[in-house]
Amino acid sequence: MSGMPGHTGGAVLTADEPSAAGTASAGDCSIVTRGLTKRFQGGQVAVNSLDLAVPRGSVFGFLGPNGSGKTTTIRMLLGLVAPTSGSWELLGTPMPAGVSGVLPRVGALVEGPAFYPYLSGEANLRRYDAAGPSADPRTAGMRIGLALERVGLAAAARKRYRAYSLGMRQRLAIAATLLGPRELLILDEPTNGLDPQGTREVRGLVKEIAAEGTTVFVSSHLLAEVEHMCSHVAVMRTGRLVAQGPIAEFRELRAGEAVRIRVESPDTAEAAAVLAALGLDEIRLGDAEVSAELGAEAPERICAALVADGVAVRGLAVQRPSLEDVFVGLTGKGFDVDG
Amino acid sequence: MSTVSGEPITRRGAGRGAGEDVNGDVGGAADGDTGVGAAADRSAGVGGAADGDTGVGAAADGGAGVGAGIVGAGAVRTAGGVRTVSPARVMGAPRAWLRLLGSEVGLTFRRPRNIVMLAVLALVPVLIGIALRTFGGPGGGGGGTAIFEQVTGNGLFLTFVALSLLVQLLLPVSVAVVAGDSVAGEAGIGTLRYLLVAPAGRTRLLAVKYANVVVFCLAAVTVVALSSLLVGLMLFPAGPITLLSGGTISLLEGVLRIGLVVLYVTAGMAALAAVSMALSTLTEVAIGAVAGTVVLVIVAQVLGAFPQLSALQPYLLTSWWNGFDGVLRDPVATGEMGQGLLAFAAYVVVFGSVAWARFTSKDITC
Known part of the structure; x- marks a missing residue:
């Protein structure tokens, strides 16, 4: 594995270098953990010497199957659960001593929405706003209104939470993270319970917030979600960090190895012959399609060759190795199966 | 090394x-x-x-x-x-404290369940008043029911009767419901984690929650006192009050002395609230803390009923709740009430410490 362990913006760190991030300087990181470990009563180790480094300004995907320790990690970061050992910093401040100074600048969605069912959405947000030590009550109405508008709940502001749908509840929880100017958002499975439209909106919102300079730390068990939103990724598996780094470097891990070209055509045999003539390897014939490793060949030349040979080309696509392949390689398993 | x-x-x-x-x-x-x-x-x-x-x-x-x-x-x-999260860092500005307290109090008094409880507390003196009006005093009473018999002579006494009856169980139960729910209820529906992430500060949140419960205690006792005062004045004659010690005081001074009783009973309920909140920090199931408090009250009352266990009585919270007879003497006999207040303070300190120790160190996993 290449890269400089001391630099968080550097290469993907894998389990081969367990102490690498542990010696990393805090640098310009929004979240740094060193050997963070949580052993629950009964001996179950939920998180095992976690060394995370989340660069400031990144959209950081915290990926792992359900039960891999993501939520426990987030609870430790926010001071809800005391680690058995290890230390951590948020926004450059050692925790948990800095809780009261740092958390007002952090918005958090932890393990789904939780509100008072007999209060309206607006009253619920006012309640959480009142709980903080430094929010200005004079601007509360305005900030709450803006947050509700941002998640598309302005029309339902006065409706009781009890009457909210699952998607509305999730939106309200996201609105609660946007009540003030935040330097860091910690979002635990933010698209849970949302329909495809809502999921798209949340992704858009995350990008928008990140564009304003806020670091977003988003946990998910869905690879596609992380792939769509994130600039950096960390992968958890059974309480351990398997890898972390910029998402582009995850892609490069398999680059060159498996970029394939796929040709849709009814004339599969002819197409395969053309590909073979061009010297492509690993040719596979499918149902009305043929694929091969692209190698150094230019896709447009392949297209031209196919057309020149009279092959009916209905579609042509370059397939880069999916992140899923990379992650499956790292974790040894698919993502929705681990317990 | x-x-x-x-x-x-x-x-x-x-x-x-x-x-x-x-x-x-x-x-x-x-x-x-x-x-x-x-x-x-x-x-x-x-x-x-x-x-x-x-x-x-x-x-x-x-x-x-x-x-x-x-x-x-x-x-x-x-x-x-x-x-050891330093309390000083968690404290924050007084205004922020007041805002959080306002939020807590608003939440408590907007909650339908609590409104119903207060309504029931207001209703019981009405029932007692009607019963006494209809059937007269409980007849042939010994020393213990002296106050009881006075009601038919002066409506003001209904307040003392209602408070001494309700302080046995109904007031403690309603206080237990609010105090027992205060931490465990929020943990149960998950709002506790968002309050702490806000960050409310654990010490600050616990202190504000306790202050809120004390406000509820005061409200509950006041509701009983006001309701019985109104009903008493409507159903029975009113006028100067004959005290237990023989003298008389004016109606106005009688009302002021009811105010003293309200404060004393509130203090007794606040002591119970400390016990209930300590239980509330031990569980995520609010009903467990509420039921636990009620069981403790009943056990204490049973223990207090045995003459053989009289040595225990000064240490039982329940023994002191009724100790407000002193206001019906001239001058106000402060001895028993003073001891009662000391006992209440001791309970608040001990159980408040338990609640604090537990709440500031606990893992919030729900």
Whole structure:
């Protein structure tokens, strides 16, 4: 594995270098953990010497199957659960001593929405706003209104939470993270319970917030979600960090190895012959399609060759190795199966 | 020095042994358990691995060992750090405290369940008043029911009767519902984690929640007093009050003395609320804390009913709740009430400390 362990913006760190991030300087990181470990009563180790480094300004995907320790990690970061050992910093401040100074600048969605069912959405947000030590009550109405508008709940502001749908509840929880100017958002499975439209909106919102300079730390068990939103990724598996780094470097891990070209055509045999003539390897014939490793060949030349040979080309696509392949390689398993 | 794991120390021992053999027994450090022992007595400088140049030497021969050392140091720091969140840092400005208290009080008095409880508390004096009006006093009463018989002569006494009846169970139950729910209820529906992330501060949140429960105690006792005052004045004659000690006081002074009783009973309920909140920090199931409090009240009352256990009585919260007869004497007899207030204060201190110790160190996992 290449890269400089001391630099968080550097290469993907894998389990081969367990102490690498542990010696990393805090640098310009929004979240740094060193050997963070949580052993629950009964001996179950939920998180095992976690060394995370989340660069400031990144959209950081915290990926792992359900039960891999993501939520426990987030609870430790926010001071809800005391680690058995290890230390951590948020926004450059050692925790948990800095809780009261740092958390007002952090918005958090932890393990789904939780509100008072007999209060309206607006009253619920006012309640959480009142709980903080430094929010200005004079601007509360305005900030709450803006947050509700941002998640598309302005029309339902006065409706009781009890009457909210699952998607509305999730939106309200996201609105609660946007009540003030935040330097860091910690979002635990933010698209849970949302329909495809809502999921798209949340992704858009995350990008928008990140564009304003806020670091977003988003946990998910869905690879596609992380792939769509994130600039950096960390992968958890059974309480351990398997890898972390910029998402582009995850892609490069398999680059060159498996970029394939796929040709849709009814004339599969002819197409395969053309590909073979061009010297492509690993040719596979499918149902009305043929694929091969692209190698150094230019896709447009392949297209031209196919057309020149009279092959009916209905579609042509370059397939880069999916992140899923990379992650499956790292974790040894698919993502929705681990317990 | 770091004794987190025997392995790195042993490895360092081996390294030193090979490199610079200071005095014979370092060689022993190379084999397993003795390595740790040798490290402990530091004769060969092996134990100093964590401090100074030996540490650097160790770093050269094994990254894993250093990693473990760093983790170990962190562990010591945080294990202490999490348990002792400095109260001063969590406090914040008084205005923010008031805002959070306002939010708590608003939540308590907007909650349908609590409104119903207050309505029931207001209704019971009405029922007592109607019963006394219809059937007269409970007849043939001994010393204990002296106040009871006075009601039909002066409506003001209905307040004393209602409070001394309701303080036995109905008031404690409603206080237990609100106080027992205060922490456990929020934990149960998950709002506790968002309050703490806001960050409310654990000490601050607990203090504000207790203040809120005391406000509820005051409200509940006041509701009973006002309701019985109104009903008493409507159903029975009103006028100067004949005291237990024989003298009389004006109606106005009678009302002021009811105010004293309200404060005293509120203090008694606030002491119970401290017990209930302590239970509330021990569970995520609000009903458990509420039921636990009610069971404790009943057990205390049962224990207090045995003459053989009279030695216990001064220590039971329930023995003091009814101790407000003193206001019906001239001058106000403060002896028993003073002792009662001391007992209440002791309960608040002890159970408040339990609640604080538990709440500031607990893992919020729901």
